[in-house]
Amino acid sequence: MKINIDPYAGFCFGVTKVVEMAEEILHREHHLYCLGDIVHNAKEIERLKNLGLEIISNDQFLKLSSCKVLIRAHGEPPETYQHALNNNIEIVDGTCPIVLKLQSKIEKDYTENYSTRAQIVIYGRKDHAEVRGLAGQTGNNCIIVESLRDLDKIDYHRPVFLYAQTTMNPGNFEKIISVINKRIAEEGMATRTMKCTNSICGQVSGRIPRLKKFCLDNDVIIFGSSKKSSNGRLLFQQCRNVNERSYFVSEISEIDPEWLRNALMVGITGATSTPRWFLEEIALFLRRQLK
Numbered sequence: 421m422k423i424n425i426d427p428y429a430g431f432c433f434g435v436t437k438v439v440e441m442a443e444e445i446l447h448r449e450h451h452l453y454c455l456g457d458i459v460h461n462a463k464e465i466e467r468l469k470n471l472g473l474e475i476i477s478n479d480q481f482l483k484l485s486s487c488k489v490l491i492r493a494h495g496e497p498p499e500t501y502q503h504a505l506n507n508n509i510e511i512v513d514g515t516c517p518i519v520l521k522l523q524s525k526i527e528k529d530y531t532e533n534y535s536t537r538a539q540i541v542i543y544g545r546k547d548h549a550e551v552r553g554l555a556g557q558t559g560n561n562c563i564i565v566e567s568l569r570d571l572d573k574i575d576y577h578r579p580v581f582l583y584a585q586t587t588m589n590p591g592n593f594e595k596i597i598s599v600i601n602k603r604i605a606e607e608g609m610a611t612r613t614m615k616c617t618n619s620i621c622g623q624v625s626g627r628i629p630r631l632k633k634f635c636l637d638n639d640v641i642i643f644g645s646s647k648k649s650s651n652g653r654l655l656f657q658q659c660r661n662v663n664e665r666s667y668f669v670s671e672i673s674e675i676d677p678e679w680l681r682n683a684l685m686v687g688i689t690g691a692t693s694t695p696r697w698f699l700e701e702i703a704l705f706l707r708r709q710l711k
């Protein structure tokens with residue numbers, strides 16, 4: 421049996437950057453607050469906690485003053501920065517540059533088109549930190565669409581500016597765009613009243629075709645990810661679509677050696693929030709099973 425680790429798996433560059441920022445500070449100062457989970461991966465959080473990272477909730481953040489706080493790759497709404505300013509909190513901004521650019525675009529489109537009664541529509545998960553940061557650019561004066569059902573919230577007689585959370589499924593975003601265009605046309609409006617920004621991250625959409633090929637090249641796929649990772653759920657679904665012998669694990673102990681029966685090639689891959697070292701641990705475990 422051959423064991424292959426997906427060469428494209430491991431942290432995306434946004435997560436790599438924020439983890440490096442944290443490590444650098446922890447190396448010097450041995451303590452750092454981080455607002456929310458630095459990455460949707462319990463194993464990596466545990467490793468960083470051992471170096472001195474302290475994950476805090478929004479409520480805890482609101483009680484802090486005169487300290488240093490790391491903002492993770494998902495970004496934050498403007499009120500977080502305002503609270504920091506008012507309370508002598510030094511922000512170490514680990515917001516991914518792609519998310520920062522999207523935040524500025526939404527803020528600009530909202531400000532410039534407010535007078536035309538334009539609606540800012542964000543396709544994403546409303547409880548996701550990135551979406552809260554994006555919605556914050558409009559003072560939460562936007563419509564969040566999680567599925568086709570939410571499209572009734574849009575007024576199709578008014579202009580629509582549409583964006584997506586960076587880790588959403590590109591195929592589902594296409595469906596959302598097409599239904600909005602159809603409804604605009606049904607209302608007798610010109611489809612140019614919708615301006616769509618394809619804001620799905622290339623690190624996610626570009627990985628899908630490579631991941632599918634990797635899944636086809638292997639008999640069994642072990643997908644390592646935290647259950648909390650939305651990107652993990654999306655990418656695992658892509659694995660399952662092309663290889664039904666794909667298995668999701670967040671702990672080595674979840675691996676069932678029965679999964680490997682008659683497999684000649686076993687592929688190990690994961691989400692953009694899965695550390696490479698976890699994939700290597702899975703490989704080590706599998707190699708031990710072969711002895």
Ligand code: SF4
Pocket residue numbers: 432433434435493494516517518519586587621622623624692
């Ligand atoms: S998935 Fe893309 S947008 Fe999100 S943190 Fe990674 S690089 Fe940045």
